Amino acid sequence: MELVESLQHALPTYVNVYIAVFRYLAPALALLILLRAIWPLISFRREPEIWAWLCMADGKKHAITHWENVIGRSKRSDVVIDLATVSRSHAVLTRYDDGSWTISDTDSPGGVYVNGKKVRIRALKEEDVITVGGMDMTLQPISQKQARHLAQLRTKASSFSASVANILMLTIFQVLCCIGFLMTGAEGNGQNYLIGFGGIMLSQWLLFVFYCFIRRPSFEVETIAFFICTMGMASICTVVPGEAVKQFASMVMGIVLFLCVGWSLRDLERAKQMRYVAAVAGIGFLLLTLVFGRQINGAKNWIVIGGLSMQPSELSKICFVFVGASAMDRIMTKRNIFMFIVYSVVVCGCLALMNDFGTALIFFMAFLVIAYMRSGNMGTIALACTGLGFAGVLALKIAPHALRRFANWRHIWEAPLDGGYQQTRALMCMASGGLVGLGTGQGWMRNLFAADSDMVIATVGEEWGLIMVVLLIVSIAALGLFSVRCAAMGRSSFYTIGSCTAAAILIVQVILNALGTVDVVPLTGVTFPFLSNGGSSMLCAWGLLGFIKAADTRQNASFAVKLVRRKGGQDE
Amino acid sequence: MNRVAKRAGAVILLVVLLLAGLTFFVTEYVMQAADWAVFPGSPHVYYAGNMGIGAVTDRDGILLLDMNDQREYSSSEAIRKSTLHWIGDENGNISAPAVPNYSSQMVGFDLVNGLYSYGGAGNVAELTLSASVQKTALEALGSYKGTVAVYNYKTGQLLCAVTTPTYDPLNEPDLENDPEGRYEGVYMNRFTQSAYTPGSIFKIVTLAAALEQIEGVEQMEFVCSGSQVYGVDQITCEDVHGTQSLKDAFCNSCNCAFAQLSGLLGQQALQDYVEKLRVTEPVSFDGITTVAGNYQAPAEPVNLAWSAIGQYTDLVNPCSFLTLMGAIAGGGEGAVPYVVEQVGNGLSGYQAKTQYTQRVMSTEVAQIVQEYMRNNVLSKYGDDNFPGLTVCAKTGTGEMDGDRASNAMFAGFVTDAKYPLAFIVCVEEGGYGRATCVPIASAVLTACKEVLDH
DSSP: OHHHHHHHTOOHHHHHHHHHHHHHHHHHHHHHHHHHHHHHHHHOOOOOOOOEEEEETTSOEEEEOSSEEEEESSTTSSEEOOOTTSOSSOEEEEEOTTSOEEEEEOSOSSOEEETTEEESEEEEOTTOEEEETTEEEEEEEOOHHHHHHHHHHSOBSSOHHHHHHHHHHHHHHHHHHHHHHHHHSOGGGHHHHHHHHHHHHHHHHHHHHHHHHTTOOOOHHHHHHHHHHHHHHHHHHHHOGGGHHHHHHHHHHHHHHHHHHHHHHHSHHHHHHHHHHHHHHHHHHHHHHHHHOEEETTEEEEEEETTEEEOHHHHHHHHHHHHHOOOHHHHHHOOOOHHHHHHHHHHHHHHHHHTOHHHHHHHHHHHHHHHHHHHOOHHHHHHHHHHHHHHHHHHHHHOHHHHHHHHHTTOGGGOTTTTTHHHHHHHHHHHHHTTTOSOTTOOSGGGSTTTTTTTHHHHHHHHHOHHHHHHHHHHHHHHHHHHHHHHTTOSOHHHHHHHHHHHHHHHHHHIIIIIHHTTSSOOOOOOOTTTSSOHHHHHHHHHHHHHHHHTOOSBTTOTTSOOOBOTTSOBO | OHHHHHHTHHHHHHHHHHHHHHHHHHHHHHHHHHHHHTOTTOTTTEETTEEOSSEEEOTTOOEEEEOSSSOEEOSOHHHHHHHHHHHOOTTSOSOOOTTGGGHHHHTTOBTTTBTOOGGGOOOEEEESOOHHHHHHHHHHHTTOEEEEEEEETTTOBEEEEEEESOOOTTSOOOSSOOTTOTTTTTTSOHHHHOOBOOGGGGHHHHHHHHHHHSTTGGGOOEEEOSEEEETTEEEEOSSOOEEEOHHHHHHHTOHHHHHHHHHHHHHHHHHHHHHHHTTTSOOEETTEEOOOOBOOOOSSHHHHHHHHTTOTTOBBOHHHHHHHHHHHHTTSOOBOOBOEEEESOSTTSEEOOOOBOOOOSOHHHHHHHHHHHHHHIIIIIOGGGSTTOOEEEEEEEEOOSTTOOOEEEEEEEEOOTTOOEEEEEEEETOOOHHHHHHHHHHHHHHHHHHHHHO
16 A cells, blocks of 8 residues: 555656656557467467268268368368269258267258168267268267377467466556556545456456366457456546446456356357347347336437446347357258348347447348358348448438438538537547557546547547557457458357357447547447446457357367367366 | 358458558548647647647747746746737637647657657747847837837848737736727737738839839929819828929829829729739738738729829738838848747757748839838938938828828838848827837837847
């Protein structure tokens, strides 16, 4: 406490020197931390996991590298059989959590035979002969021993020491931030700064210890999330220091949700069942808001319970991803996504009634990603986009405040005291900050409405500089790239669709928030994941990160991916 | 799975969109951040409508204003009063846009550091004004309203530009309650923002036009019987000047002779020549654009005559007229005045560069005008009023409507190579130009000479 007090009463000279040094050190440290976290995510060697061998009658062996594999004539199939008798997508070979396999027919004209019997779907036993388009084949799942051997050969995601080094650097960064705020902030806020930064620090170490305990030392996506949370805390300490503790509590709840989502995805069958619960919950949250919601700042998406306000529509995003994700057998057999479209329309309808344009747009983009990944049909996408165009025009006619935002887009300097007030100030503040910022607590942006939420990027830009803003945006882009890279080794399309949709939602939020603040796109008032002040937004961001984590099949990377079991039942 | 993995590329599209948007913004940032940072309304830069950071000094480094914490003015009341209209007041009532024009240099903006400066101090703006000459000019003007300005017509530096009435920003008088009108128009910088009826100083324009347009005009004789009759109207002179050459008529400021010249020139030629001399055109420097003057050559001969002697609807801005003096002194072209010499230093700083007017008259005509104006000082105004200086000048009396006394005007320049100074003195309701303005110009030019000698 003595140290805290001496920091709070430091001589102006010391404070000035500290700011002068830290403003260069902060982006340098951030660059180092994020590069070390991002680089493995976008450059890792994509090593397929081998689950079984498909032995053809002609003696050829196909490695089965996913849990869901399409057998067909099409070149895009996982197992390509170039015979005229084989349909383009003929059958789906699926592995289950317990190591069992099924084969299912995708309503092909030729049909699928097991031991000479035509089947629709059938669990496979050893030595079963599968016949597809006249071609006989047998499935040889790899043995436990082979599996262990293959697992040992695979490169581990991230070493324990690399993760520790990164978390250590992040910790140093957080300590330096906290010192900066103690020196420049109001004396009465000392406790908020300590709990805010200290809480994040403690959470990241606890989570890592837990990861070590379950032997998953990879911590890259978490490092990114914790880093952005730290910058969010820095904005809150500048704008509303009193809310630091609340934000920390939200982050802890977010991490719990992250672990819950990961856990529910650990078992694919369980995850598939969760879809129905999620479907009901997703709509339920929205209906609840519609009935009991309160209108704040133009949108009726807040529920206030005992002084605590929350936006259930944020949680609906997680439910929506659950509902949209789908396994391959289902994708191949039920090609139309009619039910999902109906579900999406209901969700968007609820959001329209709430007058929440930004969130509706995020859901729509998530819908597009899911619809495309499931159907691969550009026609559906084009139709949906046209629909959105009409709905958008209609919405603009009905909601004058939305129209005003569009009217100001790229014209903010013409109305700096009216429609362009917030954004001109935001740009002025970001320009004031230069590349490395004015220093902790030195900004003016805090005086502006939503400086810690919708316009948070300007607060960061002013106090921490443009480099920091670019790093934050690039970090989220890196999560997107990571999801795409993981897709090639995805075990199930359920994970791949889930992870890509989650990443898409995060990216769209950043596009709307960050690029909206700086007038590149119209301002819609959505949050920046992990960065903006707001409990529901924080929960949602961590929940979505759970989907991304679950698709990470690198060796020893993700708690949401089960490892190969040893004989004694321990994970390998 | 392969096909789902391929379709995951849809997310790449979003990543590309995000990164493209980011690149677009960063490009905009690099191009425009300097403007964004200092946009009017930035609390980092402005305080109550005026600059809120940095310091302002005169040409010799004498502090005029330190804006870093509170607005701290010079310790001398006379300096505070005489420079108020260039550095602004506490409440932003007086618009002083010259220094804020360099706000990004003032706050030391650069792309890397933004507006950061160690400890929050800004840069120093050095004005071309001399605090000591400002003080002399303020004292010379006394209780008159008006403006006095002197500039170096070779470089463009304004050594002096005082406007009255003014007040002490540290001791603001009750401007609302001013029954005698002592502070009428106090918020206005008269040098840049007013336009006066020029009176006889406008004869310089008519003279130049006649020298260029009327062949053999110097050899012509002009007869003055005290008045020039135009039907029921007439133009009058103070005296009966008799028969005189053009040079004498100019020296006598003979209205009748210039009325005759206007007849010889005609409406169109006068109009064209006023435009050529740019005497009614605004002058722009340091983010300031002066008000425009007015000249409309009328068709009626009597009105055309009035317009040729600086009455009728003629209006000139002191700064524009001063620039014309500079152009004549410079042999047909001169420097454009400016007031901010440099702000900060290094790459992000600003250093003034001399801008020149267009050529407004031929060197030959400029030389004859110089000679005539020199003759005025030698014959009429008294060369001993300007010791050590070769002054060329013309007085004027701008007659006002109603009971108001005339405006006294005096404009000219010094031809010594060591003292390339042009000047203008405008005194509202000052009566005769010669009686009121010559002593003021004498005091101010002497002070300028001292500064240049120093």
